[in-house]
Amino acid sequence: MNGLPVTRRVMNLSHFLTRNARRLPNHPGLIWGERIWTWAEMEARVTAMAAALAARGAAKGDRILVHSKNCNEMFESMFAAFRLGAVWVPTNFRLLPDEVATLAQDSGAKIFLCHADFPDHAATVRKATSDIDVISLGGGAAGFGNADIDTLIEAHKGAQASAVAVEHDDPCWFFFTSGTTGRSKAAVLTHGQMAFVVNNHLCDLVPATTEEDASLVVAPLSHGAGIHQLNVVARGAPTILLPTDRFDVDEAFRLIERHRVTNLFTVPTILKMLVEHPAVDRYDHSSLRYVIYAGAPMYRADQKVALAKLGPVLVQYFGLGEVTGNITVLPTRNHHIEDGPEARLGTCGFERTGMQISIQDIEGRELPAGETGEICVIGPAVFAGYYQNPEANAKAFRDGWFLTGDVGHMDAEGYLYITGRTSDKYISGGSNIYPREIEEKILTQGAIAEVAVLGVPDPTWGEVGVAVCVLRPGANLDEAELIAWMSEHIARYKVPKRVFFWDALPKSGYGKVPKRLVRDELEARGLLKPATGASA
Template sequence: MSAAVHPKGGVAPCSRRAMNLAHWVRQAARRFPGAVGLAWGDRDWTWAEIDARVNAMAAGLAERGVAKGDRVLVQSKNCNQMFESLFACLRLGAVWVPTNFRQTPGEVAYLAQASGASAMICHADFPDHVAAVREAVPDLRFVLAIGPAAFGEDYDAVVAAHAGAVPPMADVEYDDPCWFFFTSGTTGRPKAAVLTHGHMAFVVTNHLCDLMPGTTQADASLVVAPLSHGAGIHQLTQVARGAKTVLLTSDRFDADEAWGLVARHQVTNLFTVPTIVKMLTEHPSVDRHDHSSLRHVIYAGAPMYREDQKHALRKLGKVLVQYFGLGEVTGNITVLPPALHDPEDGGNTKIGTCGFERTGMQVSIQDEHGREVGPDETGEICVCGPAVFAGYYDNPEANAKAFRDGWFRTGDLGHLDAEGFLYITGRASDMYISGGSNVYPREIEEKVLKHPALAEVAILGVPDRTWGEVGVAVCVLRPGETVNERELLTWLEPQVSRYKLPKRVFFWDELPKSAYGKITKKSVRAELEARGQVPLDQPVPAAG
């Protein structure tokens, strides 16, 4: 009788049990029961109180039939209940499905259908969203309301009814889903990226290693973005170390309030996007409040324009941390730490890079056939490693497009230099071809923003009968500044090749942005069309 053969290195196949991520709340409550874990307005919750409320909500959900693998849709502004709902779902082994609260009822109804949600937690401000979800998902079991509402049971009443309950922590394996992270849907409808207990444990460890090393229970983190996406992952990281999370009092961003909270709570880190860093550091209140406690101001979503970066560094010191990553890679592709952010050009400063590979992650720049290209050659940014998501939920076609030979294809274009620093040229969809030459808008945008009169710019390609495509620049002026189209193009002309020079420049009061503060080229294009500013057959007006 021959011995059994185990193909994987002689190791018998077995389940890969993982820590349930909700255990982090229990750990914090055991170690720091009286320490504040969450602050919102004039309310504080200790870790012991958070743990008790999460237990009670988990018991309430279980009583209503929520079990391991069920999806719970959450439509809410940032609040303590939304913060708790993640861990209540995790404790049961259920899947947290947060929406961006600024989405329309129809959009949220689609997310409910796409995720297979069986229950919903909704802020009282969104009755129309509940109605749309119920119509789209007739077998929705129940809705809990955050705040007084006619559409469901009161969330806090459910917590009160189950006070003292300690439901068992669900057993989970590495690949068990914990969070459906919906993509922004810049092309087509949003897709649910499946994040799992095992892979999220790596993501959080990686964040602590690469983004905010040294974080402990003595730290505090300010939330300036919806908890439904990147900010939620950032806060999960704080929970893992027992650090305090601080919420803005309103869903409307207020720079003065943000700086006031930094001073009051001695905030040491925050996560945001370049647009918000720009707003924070250009607001007069940055000089009125003490922000010396800040060690890590982490920005992602897009590289920061160099001029904005320099300004922020002069205001805050060397505390900026950039990372590049998509929802599908949960932010874990590259990092540019504070030591590599410098307010002065020259020397060892690497202008335009988004950093080097995150710990445990690998980047490959590939051509259209999947072949890796050499240093300084542009191609698609592809990535592999433990932070890559498990795939899109119930979407084999999207999964087939997203992966090639095990590499996740980001859809971003860029190159690595000889030292392994990554430079993003732009989205593959942003690139346009003018007269047979590839044009990457990001490169021109960087140069345009050096003009002292400009605050923001978006450049995109539009059809042209002669050249195939040409560039259009949409600019926002700084308060009190003036420059016209001809003057700006004349100023820019010596700095870029002629085929890269935008054919037209338009000035708007503001640029359309996503709910996360990012300029959205898709919305800029739609607005250009709505204003009748394309096609571009008219000549550029003369100066004066």
């Protein structure tokens, strides 16, 4: 075609590790508890793991399912899969055995790397896919699986395993959607796409990062945290894992102080826990330069607390797994503790480098600044599509644009404001209502720590709003008082008709508050019957 090459060969992502081992062989690459692996040690282990998996039949294009807590072997498995040209298929370790078995079937996985703490998952997967090769991670569990990864690594110590040649569109990672609106789908991420994502993240989220930085992992490596750590590896900086799978705020701050951590990726619920814990005042966290949060909205009241405790280090990004987080960024300089024009209250930032946003109506027409519609995006970070799911792909794309399912508007300067999910919107008396703006307002009341607003059926209005709230420690507030307050601060037609106070909101394995789980809990408690509000 016009004399241009027809193939688009790109760097195999495992080369990041090889490069670090050459340039920084004795520099820490991974720290877990008291154990430190240098880049040279990591390269040797990944090479041996790749050789071991290849000896068991793993080849380019094969899927390697991984069900594990954060540990060195899970971290290594990513690069071993990449090196083989295989596809890394990590799961959320909190999933149930039958859910993991479904992912094994949907992905067509050839090998299953399963942490030794999950023998039931291994047994269920093996029963569902009898020809899968089960290999245990994490030691222990005698007789678990067909082999143990550490034994295999030791047996292939010193082996040579060159990175398999890959092209731009060769899959490297199946990134499972959370499944909060139905069955999980495998978003196909590719070597070429992820190389762009790494450069984009380093440009927009953690600029000027070098091997002298350090990153703490406080979320599962199976999803956003894994993508963030790929950026850290690309710069040769060490990754620090929490010593256990239990999130310990005190331990997190201890590690930040000890290792002079400069960046971490988290979600708003975890960030809220970090800055509201007494440990934030006991440890030195002045080394932090970037505390990145994404995955869900962070309410303004919580932003202010985080800025007061940590200083000007917050970075927000908006993105989905399908766009690998690359839609908008709100950098540190755009986070202001004081309200005012510069604070741009409610924005999630502006377009990421190399990406373009369009606000569109249901017909695909682009809307002008200030008008609300679906947030659509194009650019090199957009995934290749859902694996073997043409129906989902047809719904996800229109004229080349990826349809995020999120609703919002852009201002005249290109800052994006998310109103909510298309699936969260409800219609009351003919008016479209988006819960997020109501939730934002409720959190300014002062007594509310967390809130979820959703629409429920109503015989008169079609749907009405219900607010489920969690009070701050020591706060006192009842339904009538909150509704009276809302009536003074929110347009009357948007005020939820019922309010419930719970000890906690249900959360997904990633720290989000899916409205589906809130609705399920309301139904389980018998609270969706037409009635005047009550506490439960």
